[in-house]
Amino acid sequence: MRAPVFLLLIFAFFLNPLFAAGVISISGTQIPVIEGAKADQEEEILSGEARIATYFTERPLEEAISFYESFFKGNGFAVIGGRDSTGFNVAVKKGNSMFSLRIFTQAGRTAIQFIW
Amino acid sequence: MLRFFFKSSFILLIALFLSGCATTFNPATGRNELIFINSPTEVAMGHNVREELLKNHPLSKDARLNAKVEAVGRRLASASDRQDVQYKFYCLEEKELNAMALPGGFIYVNSGLMRILNDDELAYVLGHEVGHVAARHIAKKIQANMAYQLILGVAFAGMGDSAGSSAQNVAQGVDTVYNLVSLGYSRQDEYEADRIGVKYSFRAGYNPYAALSALEKIKKAEGPDWKILGYFRSHPFADERIEALERAIPKITGAEP
Numbered sequence: 001m002r003a004p005v006f007l008l009l010i011f012a013f014f015l016n017p018l019f020a021a022g023v024i025s026i027s028g029t030q031i032p033v034i035e036g037a038k039a040d041q042e043e044e045i046l047s048g049e050a051r052i053a054t055y056f057t058e059r060p061l062e063e064a065i066s067f068y069e070s071f072f073k074g075n076g077f078a079v080i081g082g083r084d085s086t087g088f089n090v091a092v093k094k095g096n097s098m099f100s101l102r103i104f105t106q107a108g109r110t111a112i113q114f115i116w
Numbered sequence: 117m118l119r120f121f122f123k124s125s126f127i128l129l130i131a132l133f134l135s136g137c138a139t140t141f142n143p144a145t146g147r148n149e150l151i152f153i154n155s156p157t158e159v160a161m162g163h164n165v166r167e168e169l170l171k172n173h174p175l176s177k178d179a180r181l182n183a184k185v186e187a188v189g190r191r192l193a194s195a196s197d198r199q200d201v202q203y204k205f206y207c208l209e210e211k212e213l214n215a216m217a218l219p220g221g222f223i224y225v226n227s228g229l230m231r232i233l234n235d236d237e238l239a240y241v242l243g244h245e246v247g248h249v250a251a252r253h254i255a256k257k258i259q260a261n262m263a264y265q266l267i268l269g270v271a272f273a274g275m276g277d278s279a280g281s282s283a284q285n286v287a288q289g290v291d292t293v294y295n296l297v298s299l300g301y302s303r304q305d306e307y308e309a310d311r312i313g314v315k316y317s318f319r320a321g322y323n324p325y326a327a328l329s330a331l332e333k334i335k336k337a338e339g340p341d342w343k344i345l346g347y348f349r350s351h352p353f354a355d356e357r358i359e360a361l362e363r364a365i366p367k368i369t370g371a372e373p
Contacts (some may be wrong), residue, residue: 027265050152050264078275081156084200086140091157091268092292098268100154115152116266 024053026116029097034059034067037112055112061087064103064110132321143197144250144312153255153267155200155220160271161258165293169218176207176227179272185225185242188235192242198250213334217245218297219254229314232337236326239317247312253305257296259366303353307360314361315368324365327363331358 023030033039037057057064065088072079072092081090088103099116139148153161176182189205196203201221210226215222223245230238248254258267270289301309310327318324335354366372 049262050259052152078272080160080271080275081154084155089154089156091154091160091271093268093272098265098272100152100157100268102154 011057024114025101026099026114027097029094031099031114032067032071034112035063051116053114056106056109057112059110061103061105061110064088064112068101068103124346142250142252144247144252145308149252149256151252151255152259152264153219153369156273157268158255159201159220160275161267162218162222162292164270164273164290165218165297166222168290169224169296173210173224174210178209178227179239181207181227181230184235184238185230189223189242190239191320191322192239192246195243195316196246196250198252201249203246203249213337215241215245216297217248217254219258219293221246221249229334232333233261233330234326236317236323237330237333239320239322239325240313240327240330243313243315243317243320243322244309245313246316247309248301248305250316251305251308251312253301253309254297257301257305261296262292266292278329303356306353306357307365308359310361311364311368314365318369324369327361327365328358 012053022033022035024033025031026083033055036059037055040054040056057095068088068090069082070104071077072090075094077092077094079092082088086102086104088101091098091100098112102111102113102115104113139150141147142149185205189203193203195206203221203223205223205225207230208224208226210341211228211286212226213229213232215223215225215229223242223243225238225245229241233241266285266289269286270293273286273290300306314324317327331354
């Protein structure tokens with residue numbers, strides 16, 4: 001009885017990578033989601049020409065920004081943009097994967113928003 | 117009735133959700149707007165699109181015109197509500213009476229147009245193009261007409277790891293952006309750029325009524341075909357724009373409440 005339940009859980013985990021702890025997959029590239037961040041609803045917008053996924057965390061803005069600055073630098077991403085008045089706003093590229101990332105404060109929490 | 121209520125509430129909820137997630141306030145327009153293309157990406161796109169522009173439209177070698185467009189442009193740039201891009205002003209050696217703004221604040225005026233305008237009138241034309249940049253008309257038009265991946269492709273053209281990026285796709289993307297910009301904007305965006313342009317030229321110390329004389333001069337210079345040539349092909353609805361500006365200028369300058 002336990003095995004099928006366990007298998008079902010594993011299956012559910014891989015069905016919803018967006019909501020799995022730890023990563024978001026963008027054009028085949030696994031991008032870490034800072035620990036503790038919870039996914040908001042993924043929206044498809046502009047008639048399917050762009051997707052947006054937003055996560056919220058209680059971690060401070062500066063911590064989230066430093067996390068992604070280090071990640072992009074340490075993993076060979078080309079970066080356009082950086083810190084701005086709202087927090088952090090970049091477009092990044094590595095291989096086939098290109099996306100934008102915004103990190104800002106909303107309602108007292110840190111928002112991490114991917115657009116691709 | 118109930119169905120209508122639920123449908124409207126659903127649409128409102130989606131709109132509120134989206135507006136909470138990604139909108140930013142634009143001081144040039146006074147509105148919260150949903151724009152995915154951030155300023156550095158817009159500037160990177162502009163850099164790559166200007167390469168395309170300059171292949172077919174050479175920069176002017178006239179030192180007087182270059183000095184004038186830079187001097188007037190600098191004052192307009194200081195007056196803009198949008199200061200997160202570095203506005204750059206250039207004169208192209210082209211007879212056609214035209215001006216355009218590329219993504220990221222690159223503004224071009226043709227020598228043919230500069231030669232018929234005085235400084236105040238030039239300030240209106242440059243202010244109008246700065247207005248398009250400040251109001252994010254260019255970014256909005258691009259994001260409404262291009263896939264987001266293609267937009268990023270244009271921004272990253274020539275950068276980073278290009279493995280897997282089709283050079284042909286990127287070149288097509290650059291062409292698409294250039295064509296979108298060349299074709300001009302909606303009537304609403306043109307009116308808005310006119311108002312913002314006059315506001316900025318007035319703020320910069322120029323005569324706001326020069327906007328009217330500039331448009332009349334351009335109409336006269338283009339002759340009977342003014343509706344299909346040069347400036348008004350890409351900036352249409354001249355008579356309506358002149359009328360709208362006549363009403364708007366007293367409010368912009370504070371002469372009327």
